[in-house]
Amino acid sequence: MSALPPENGLRLILGSASPRRRDLLAQIGVKPDDVRPPDIDETPHRGELPRAYARRIAEQKSRAVALDGGEVLLCADTTVALGRRIMGKPADAAEAARFLHLLSGRRHTVITAVAVRRGDRIWAREVETAVRMKRLSNPEVNTYLATGDWQGKAGGYAIQGPAGAFIPWINGSFTGVVGLPLSETAGLLMAAGYPLHGDFA
Numbered sequence: 705m706s707a708l709p710p711e712n713g714l715r716l717i718l719g720s721a722s723p724r725r726r727d728l729l730a731q732i733g734v735k736p737d738d739v740r741p742p743d744i745d746e747t748p749h750r751g752e753l754p755r756a757y758a759r760r761i762a763e764q765k766s767r768a769v770a771l772d773g774g775e776v777l778l779c780a781d782t783t784v785a786l787g788r789r790i791m792g793k794p795a796d797a798a799e800a801a802r803f804l805h806l807l808s809g810r811r812h813t814v815i816t817a818v819a820v821r822r823g824d825r826i827w828a829r830e831v832e833t834a835v836r837m838k839r840l841s842n843p844e845v846n847t848y849l850a851t852g853d854w855q856g857k858a859g860g861y862a863i864q865g866p867a868g869a870f871i872p873w874i875n876g877s878f879t880g881v882v883g884l885p886l887s888e889t890a891g892l893l894m895a896a897g898y899p900l901h902g903d904f905a
């Protein structure tokens with residue numbers, strides 16, 4: 705597997721400020737030619753369901769980034785859903801604590817919607833993963849909050865960090881929980897004409 709530029713000269717633009725997404729792409733040998741983080745209002749609509757919300761936000765991010773011809777854009781949105789409740793990135797430690805107490809001892813869903821845009825055309829899909837969090841004690845929550853690892857993470861935790869100790873079970877896509885489901889992302893990039901090198905494709 706290599707990060708050779710595609711023969712057709714297409715340039716890949718990562719529409720994301722998330723270092724996780726850049727690292728996940730690197731894992732499959734894909735190196736964006738440029739990074740252009742979108743700046744949009746991520747407030748859910750009243751009554752909006754989590755999956756529809758993640759899809760709308762990923763597509764909105766992809767429309768918020770300026771593109772030249774010959775460029776392919778990749779954007780994503782990761783949302784934690786407890787039933788119909790949408791948990792985005794906590795504003796502060798108090799909100800992260802609230803999220804963690806709600807998730808404690810229960811099963812929730814992590815949805816990552818991925819949107820690939822080329823010109824006016826968007827290829828998108830959502831990937832859902834069921835996640836069980838063990839019952840958390842107050843000291844466990846407080847020790848985790850003190851690490852600061854919850855910052856910028858949907859639902860107030862990151863499975864790839866210390867909170868991995870809180871997650872005994874998932875069913876779905878680990879890379880989707882971290883922010884970019886690699887198998888589906890590779891499929892969308894190829895559908896948009898961005899060739900991936902390597903024999904995994």
Ligand SMILES: Cc1cn([C@H]2C[C@H](O)[C@@H](COP(=O)(O)OP(=O)(O)OP(=O)(O)O)O2)c(=O)[nH]c1=O
Nearest residue numbers: 720721722781782857858861862863881882883
């Ligand atoms: C649940 C969970 C989320 N996350 C992260 C992935 C996303 O970066 C973040 C959710 O926020 P997003 O709004 O999806 O993305 P972002 O603000 O980090 O970056 P951008 O909008 O520029 O693409 O939560 C983890 O890293 N691990 C986890 O286990």
